[in-house]
Amino acid sequence: MDRHRYALVGAGGRCRMFVDAIYGSYAEQAELVGLCDISAQRMATWNKFLAETYEAPPVQTFMADQFDAMIAQTKPKTVIVTSTDVTHHEYIIRALELGCDVITEKPMTIDEDKAQQIIDAVDRTGGNVRVTFNYRYMPTFSKLREVVASGEIGEPTLVNFQWYLDTSHGADYFRRWHREKRYSGGLLVHKSTHHFDLVNFIIGAQPETVFAMGDLSFYGEKNAKARGEQYDFERYQDLENPMSDRFGLDLRDDMLKAIYLDAEGDSGYIRDRNVFGGEKKWPITSEDTMAVSARYTNGTLLNYTLVAYCPWEGERITITGTKGQIEYFGRGAGHLIAGQSEEELAAQQYQGEQYIRLQKMFEPAQELEIPEGKGAHGGGDAILLDRIFNQNAKNDPLERDANHHDGASSILLGVAANKAIETGKPVQIADLTRECVR
Template identity: 45%
Template sequence: MKENFSRRQFIAASSLLLGSAALPASAGTNTDNLLSTWLPPDRIAKLRVALIGTGSRGAGMWGRDLQRNYSDQLSFVGLCDKNKGRLAFAKQYIGTDCATYTDFEKMMKETKPDLLIVCTMDSTHHNFIIRGMELGANVLTEKPMTTDEKKVQAIIDAEKRTGKQCRVTFNYRYSPHRAKIWELLQAGEIGELTSVDFHWYLDTSHGADYFRRWHRKTENSGSLWVHKATHHFDLLNWWIESDPETVFASGSLDFYGKNGKFRSDNCRECPHTSNCDFYWDVTKNKYYKDLYVDNEQYDGYKRDGCVFKEDIDIYDKMAATIKYKNGVQVSYSLTSYSPYEGYRIAFNGTKGRIDAWIEESNKSNNADYDEIVLYKNFGKRDYIRIPHGTSGHGGGDKLLQDQIFLPNVPDPLKQSAGARDGALSCLIGIAARKSIEEKDVIAIRDLTDIDLQSKKPYQNML
C-alpha cells in the first residue's frame, strides 16, 4: 500500500521512526486526537522539507510563504539551486537558517527530508521527482509534472517502485470560481455534460513574459501546450471527471519570435527600446533584480530576453479538439498576445448550459466578484456571483497550501491531485504537440501505460 501523503501522515511516519508513544486506539478515525495526544507538547514533530529550485516560485510561494504561514507544521532542512547567488538570496528571503546546496544528491542524503518540493525548470522536474522518491522522500512538484511521455512513464514507474507519492500543485482547481463550476456540474444542474468550449487569453504583458524566459524553448518548457495548458487540461479533466482519449491540434508562431521587425538579445542591451512595445526594465522590479539580474554572473540567464528572438520555437496560437472517454468533447484554444488576460468557458449539457468568464487584467472592472450564468434549456437563467479570492491565482494558492500543510482540511471537491492527474494533464499537451507535427489524431493510450477510465479515479492525497 502506498505511503500516504498528508502532513499528519508524515508526522505519524516520522514519529514512528523516532520511537514515540504508541498510537492511541482512536487514531486513524479521529485526527484531532491523533495530533493532540500522540505528539507530546514538548516535542513538536515537524515535517522536514527540502526545496529544489529557488527561483521566483520556489523562493516565494513554496519558500517564504511556507516559512511564514506554516512554521508550526514544517521546517526547511535544505535548499538547492544550480545558481549559487540565487540560492543565497533565496535563503535570506525565505528567512530560514537551513543548509544550502548546489548538489541535489548531497542535499537529499545529508538532510533526509520527508518532503521534497520541486520548483525547477519544467524539463528537469522528472530527475528530482524520481531521485527524490528513490532517496525516501514524498514529492510535491510544481506544474507541469513533466514535459514528454517518456518522463511521464518514468515518474509513474518510480512511484510504483518506491511506494512514495508525487503530489502536483494544481492551484487552479482551488479558485472559488472554478470550484463553484465543479459543484454545479456535480449537482447535475445542466443534465449530462456533452461538450465544453474553453478559450484562454494571455495578454501582451503576462503572455509576452513566456517568450522572454526559458519557457520560450520547447526543450525547456514542453511549449505552452504543456507549461501553461497543463493547468487548463487539468481543470478540464477535473470538471469533466473522465480521462482524455484523443487529441487533434493545430498551432503556429504568428506574433513573437521571428515575426518581430527588429530584435536584440535582451531589453537592457537593446537599441530599439524607444520603438518597441515590449520594452521592459527588469531592474525596476526589486524581487526580479535580486533573484535574476544580480546573479547573471553565475549562469548567464537573462530574465528580460527579447520576445522577438529567433530561437523561440514554441507556438503562440494553439487550438485543439479533445475527446474524453465518457463522450464529452472539448474545443480548446490558447492565444498569447491578447489585449486582455482571462478566459471564456461554456459547458453544454442535456438540460442547460453554464457560461463563465474571467478578465483578470480588466482595470475598468471594479466588481469584487466573478460571475457564472446557469441557463436551463426550457427555464430561467441564474446569475451566480463568486467573491474574489485574496491570495494568488484567484485565491487558489493559499487554499492549496492550507490543504496540504494544515491538519484536518478535508477535500470535498476532490481538488487534491497526484501523479496520475499530473500525467494526464501533461499528456493532452504532449499529444497536441505530436498532433501538429504528425498532422494526425493522437490517442492518449499510445503514449504511456496508464489505464484510461471513463470515470476519472479520484486521487485522494490526504
C-alpha cells in the same frame, strides 16, 4: 507538534510561494531544511531574504549535482520541486528513490516518456507525488466542479474553453526559457496543463483522442519584421532603457536583479530575452496561437483555444450537458495603451468583469453568486497551500488534491496536441504511454 521537514529544489521566482508559506502561516508546522539550485547566487539571495523578512537563520544550500547529499544530510520528509520543467522528472524520481514524498510545480513533466518514468517510480517506491494545480482550488472553478458533479446540467457533452493572455502576461513566456519546447513542452504543456487539468477535473473524465493546430503568429523575428517591430537585439538589458520597449523587462528591479541578473554568471540563464529577437541563441519553438479539439473517455468533446498576445486577459468556459449549460466568463483589468501614462490607465482601466451563468433546459438563465477568493490566483494559492502545509487539514469533499496520474493526464493532452500540430493527424492518448491515464 513535530514540524514537517521540507527541502526545495529550484530557487527561481516560483519558489517564493512555498518559502513564504513555510516561514509565514505554517511556521509552527513546517520547516525548510535544504535548498538546491544550479546557482549559488540565487540561494544566497533567498537566505538573505529569510534573514531580512523572517529573521530566520540560513538554510543549508546544495548545488544541483549535490541533490543526493542534500537528502542524506538534511533528511527531509518531502521535496518541493520548482526547477525548470524539463528537470522535474529527475528530481521527482530521485526523491522518491531516496524515500521522500514530492510536491511538484506544474507541469509535472514535459513529455510522455518522462511521465511514464514518474508513474513507474511511484509504483516502485510507494511514494507520493502531489502536483500543485492551484486553479483547482480557485473558488470560481470549484463552483463549476460542484455544479457539474451535482448533475444539474446532466451529462456533460461539450466543453468550450477559451483562454486569453494579454501582451504583458503572454509576452513573458517568450522572454524566458518557456519559449523553447525542449525545456517547457511549449505553452500547450507548460501553460495549458492548468486548463486541461481543469477540464479533466470538472467533468471527471480523461482525454482519449486529440487533434490540434497552432502557429507562431505574433512573437518572433519574422512577425516583427512584417509589422515593423524592433527585433535586432537579443535582450532588453541591451537597451539603454529596457522599459522604452513596449515588451521590455527591467531586471535591475529588486528581486529580479538578485535572482536573475546577478545570477547569470553561475546560472547562464537570461531572463529578459527579446520576444521578437535573439532566436539564433534562443529559438522560439512554442506556438503563441493554439486550437485543440479532443474527445474524452465519457464521450465529452472539448474545443480549446489559447492566445498569448491579446489586448486584454481573461477566459470563457462553457460546459453544455444533456440538461442545461453552465458558463463562466472572467475579464481582467486593462493594460497600458500606447501613449497612456500609468495614471491615465489607473483612471480608465477595466474593473474586471466576471459571472457564472447557469441555464437548465426550458428554464430562464440564473446568475450564480461568485465565490469570494482572497489572494493570488483568485484565492486558489491560499487554499492550495493550506492543503499542503496544514497538518490538521480535513478531507476535501471536492477531491481537489492532484496526484501523479492527474499530472500525467493533463500534460498528455498537451503532448498529444503538439504531436498533432507536427503531423497534421489526430493522436490517441493510449498510444503515448502504457498506463499514464487511469
